[in-house]
Amino acid sequence: MIYNHGMVDSASEHAEGLNPIQTRQINKEDLALIQIILEQWVRHWKNNQLIPEEIAGIIKNMENSLTSEDSSFYIAETPKDGIIGVVGIKTPSEKMKEFTTSQKAVELVNFFVDKKHRGGKGVGSTLLRRIESEVIKVGKDQIVLNSGRRYQESWGFYDKIGFERVGIAKDIYGVGNDAPVWLKQVI
Numbered sequence: 773m774i775y776n777h778g779m780v781d782s783a784s785e786h787a788e789g790l791n792p793i794q795t796r797q798i799n800k801e802d803l804a805l806i807q808i809i810l811e812q813w814v815r816h817w818k819n820n821q822l823i824p825e826e827i828a829g830i831i832k833n834m835e836n837s838l839t840s841e842d843s844s845f846y847i848a849e850t851p852k853d854g855i856i857g858v859v860g861i862k863t864p865s866e867k868m869k870e871f872t873t874s875q876k877a878v879e880l881v882n883f884f885v886d887k888k889h890r891g892g893k894g895v896g897s898t899l900l901r902r903i904e905s906e907v908i909k910v911g912k913d914q915i916v917l918n919s920g921r922r923y924q925e926s927w928g929f930y931d932k933i934g935f936e937r938v939g940i941a942k943d944i945y946g947v948g949n950d951a952p953v954w955l956k957q958v959i
């Protein structure tokens with residue numbers, strides 16, 4: 773039988789180990805490639821306009837994480853595709869602490885998978901598994917996150933992947949701009 777490798781879908785390719793999804797902590801050289809993924813998603817919810825100052829802020833936070841204990845960011849990559857996803861954890865903001873039930877919670881932030889590789893190929897869940905093992909490694913036990921209306925399409929992902937909706941963060945993105953909050957106990 774002749775196999776047409778061009779037809780192998782990437783989810784089964786990952787599962788079969790042909791193009792495995794790997795994860796690691798970011799380094800400075802990754803930032804330019806991460807920016808390309810951010811530009812796909814960090815856009816105004818109404819008109820889809822890019823929001824450069826917000827992207828610059830996220831990149832700055834990622835850069836700061838390299839020398840700080842308060843946050844860390846991880847990327848997903850494959851040998852064939854390079855960097856295809858990113859996510860971070862940090863000490864929860866005061867507002868997000870209200871939704872936690874443990875002193876040992878972390879907040880999940882900036883979870884983005886490249887458009888070509890999202891939605892069922894396992895990139896997001898692989899990154900989340902890595903985050904959970906890092907969280908446990910540093911003695912933490914809960915992950916809290918919020919997701920605003922801009923990312924409404926992702927809400928089903930959190931419901932599916934073991935997070936529970938625990939409330940609404942009122943006005944978290946400005947007056948009248950609320951966001952649901954999810955919590956996951958990892959240990």
Ligand SMILES: CC(C)(COP(=O)(O)OP(=O)(O)OC[C@H]1O[C@@H](n2cnc3c(N)ncnc32)[C@H](O)[C@@H]1OP(=O)(O)O)[C@@H](O)C(=O)NCCC(=O)NCCS
Nearest residue numbers: 884885890891892893894895896897919923925926928929
């Ligand atoms: C949300 C996101 C990070 C998830 O990553 P992903 O790589 O798409 O997720 P996976 O492929 O690992 O999906 C894991 C499971 O969740 C399901 N899933 C993924 N997105 C989903 C969604 N929006 N709604 C319901 N289920 C979803 C997948 O089908 C898969 O199910 P399966 O195991 O039965 O196949 C990614 O889709 C993304 O970057 N979205 C756009 C940006 C965004 O909204 N980020 C979140 C900001 S808060």
